[in-house]
Amino acid sequence: MAAIRRSVLDIFPDLDPALVTEDRSLQELGCNSVDRVDVVAMTMEDLGVSVAASDFRGVRNIGALATLLRRHA
Amino acid sequence: MTVVVVTGTGVVCSIAADLVEFATALRAGNCGINSRPDMVSDPMRPWLAADLPEWNFARRLTESASSSALHPAVPEIARRAAGRAPVGVQMSVVVAMQAWAQARLAVHPVDPERVAVIVAGHNLNGSSAAIAAERHARSPVHLSPRYALQFMDTDHVATVSEVLGVRGEGCTVGGASASGNVAIVHACRMIAADAADACLVIGAMSDLSAAERQAFYNLGVMAGAVSRSDPLRRCRPFDVKREGFVPGAGAACLVLESAASAARRGVEALARIAGSAIGLDGNSLADPTVAGEVSVMRRALARARLRPGQVDYVNAHATASVLGDVVELAALDEVFGADGRPWLNSTKGLTGHCLSAAGLVEAVATVVQLREGFVHPNRNLEEPLASRCRLTGSSAVPARLRVAVSNGFGFGGFNSSVVFTDAA
Numbered sequence: 001m002a003a004i005r006r007s008v009l010d011i012f013p014d015l016d017p018a019l020v021t022e023d024r025s026l027q028e029l030g031c032n033s034v035d036r037v038d039v040v041a042m043t044m045e046d047l048g049v050s051v052a053a054s055d056f057r058g059v060r061n062i063g064a065l066a067t068l069l070r071r072h073a
Numbered sequence: 074m075t076v077v078v079v080t081g082t083g084v085v086c087s088i089a090a091d092l093v094e095f096a097t098a099l100r101a102g103n104c105g106i107n108s109r110p111d112m113v114s115d116p117m118r119p120w121l122a123a124d125l126p127e128w129n130f131a132r133r134l135t136e137s138a139s140s141s142a143l144h145p146a147v148p149e150i151a152r153r154a155a156g157r158a159p160v161g162v163q164m165s166v167v168v169a170m171q172a173w174a175q176a177r178l179a180v181h182p183v184d185p186e187r188v189a190v191i192v193a194g195h196n197l198n199g200s201s202a203a204i205a206a207e208r209h210a211r212s213p214v215h216l217s218p219r220y221a222l223q224f225m226d227t228d229h230v231a232t233v234s235e236v237l238g239v240r241g242e243g244c245t246v247g248g249a250s251a252s253g254n255v256a257i258v259h260a261c262r263m264i265a266a267d268a269a270d271a272c273l274v275i276g277a278m279s280d281l282s283a284a285e286r287q288a289f290y291n292l293g294v295m296a297g298a299v300s301r302s303d304p305l306r307r308c309r310p311f312d313v314k315r316e317g318f319v320p321g322a323g324a325a326c327l328v329l330e331s332a333a334s335a336a337r338r339g340v341e342a343l344a345r346i347a348g349s350a351i352g353l354d355g356n357s358l359a360d361p362t363v364a365g366e367v368s369v370m371r372r373a374l375a376r377a378r379l380r381p382g383q384v385d386y387v388n389a390h391a392t393a394s395v396l397g398d399v400v401e402l403a404a405l406d407e408v409f410g411a412d413g414r415p416w417l418n419s420t421k422g423l424t425g426h427c428l429s430a431a432g433l434v435e436a437v438a439t440v441v442q443l444r445e446g447f448v449h450p451n452r453n454l455e456e457p458l459a460s461r462c463r464l465t466g467s468s469a470v471p472a473r474l475r476v477a478v479s480n481g482f483g484f485g486g487f488n489s490s491v492v493f494t495d496a497a
Contacts, residue, residue, distance in 0.1 A: 034218065037219075038217055038218055038219050041214075041215055041217055041218055042217075044215060050212075050215075
């Protein structure tokens with residue numbers, strides 16, 4: 001979660017970090033289609049993990065994204 | 074025949090952050106060339122460049138937020154659309170905003186579907202491409218997905234259209250170092266064909282990669298091989314001791330518009346595009362020809378219904394390359410012959426060679442000199458090559474200018490010439 005928060009704040013420096021919660025989606029935070037894949041790539045790099053793009057299908061919120069990334073850590 | 078006028082201008086380069094600074098810098102003959110510290114000691118590497126002294130996109134947007142000539146939402150849309158974009162795209166956005174404001178397009182709008190965007194240039198993102206290639210080699214999966222949008226030159230067109238709400242035609246237009254003039258010509262045609270009432274023509278920054286820079290240097294066309302001191306004296310257009318060009322970082326924009334549209338909006342025309350021509354040499358090398366350059370200047374003047382003797386000023390292509398300058402002077406002598414002695418200078422001696430953007434940077438320089446009545450200095454012109462034209466020296470010359478020609482020539486035999494006249 002901390003890594004995802006860092007990536008989101010990298011894109012939106014003015015965002016309140018407390019808004020990055022497991023139940024919210026990146027879209028709800030204002031991320032457009034490119035921002036979303038960028039957040040994922042930045043977070044993967046931050047954590048040193050590699051996840052195939054197809055595995056992200058079905059990920060609907062930040063909590064699910066964190067779970068998926070944790071599984072590949 | 075549709076009359077096309079200039080109603081807005083914008084510029085960012087090594088000697089100026091906006092139009093007002095640009096006019097002052099031109100008059101003073103300021104030069105933005107400096108040395109790249111990491112390169113000076115290696116005689117095999119290009120060490121000269123006219124880079125921007127600084128670039129802070131967020132600050133530029135904050136400054137523009139106070140402008141009543143822009144829609145209040147524009148700075149925030151720009152931050153959102155281009156805050157993470159490469160510097161070149163950010164510069165395109167800033168010069169477009171400047172020109173948009175001067176053309177009063179926010180206050181007296183044109184139907185968004187009747188506004189077009191043409192970005193002059195190609196292969197604009199060499200530096201970003203090199204960074205992406207390195208990242209990709211290290212770890213493919215972590216390459217930024219954003220790069221899929223950013224590697225395309227059309228990202229400049231798209232981002233500007235988002236920031237200013239443009240809904241008309243959009244494209245990039247290329248012609249090597251003549252790209253700027255080639256784009257101006259195509260914008261005029263778009264307006265003459267009634268496909269648009271107004272067109273933003275943006276000369277985008279050529280963000281050269283280290284390899285691209287080195288290739289120019291290895292080709293022997295870049296300054297800096299003769300001496301590795303005094304960076305401000307290395308770029309010497311028209312001088313017997315010229316060494317080659319110095320690459321410059323710059324972007325510039327013209328708003329071109331039909332005279333009818335400008336009149337409808339009650340907006341002042343800054344200058345008029347009276348004629349233009351493009352021609353190829355039928356030659357893929359870096360070898361300019363007198364015949365090709367003469368041909369475009371003559372055709373541009375003929376289309377403007379002007380005689381060579383009526384030309385007051387020529388903004389030369391003049392990169393300070395050993396071959397290019399002497400060929401251009403021979404072409405000018407042939408065009409003007411006994412019929413006129415126009416003033417002649419090279420803006421590249423001040424800004425460096427802005428490559429893709431050069432034609433637009435020089436178009437803005439031409440409009441500034443027409444309007445303010447001066448011819449800017451030729452930097453480092455100590456021993457001039459023979460010419461029938463009147464070359465300025467180290468100071469600006471006050472001059473009443475009515476007709477100006479701006480040349481642009483590119484590797485691969487791209488010749489172009491545009492005739493500007495005062496708005497009257």
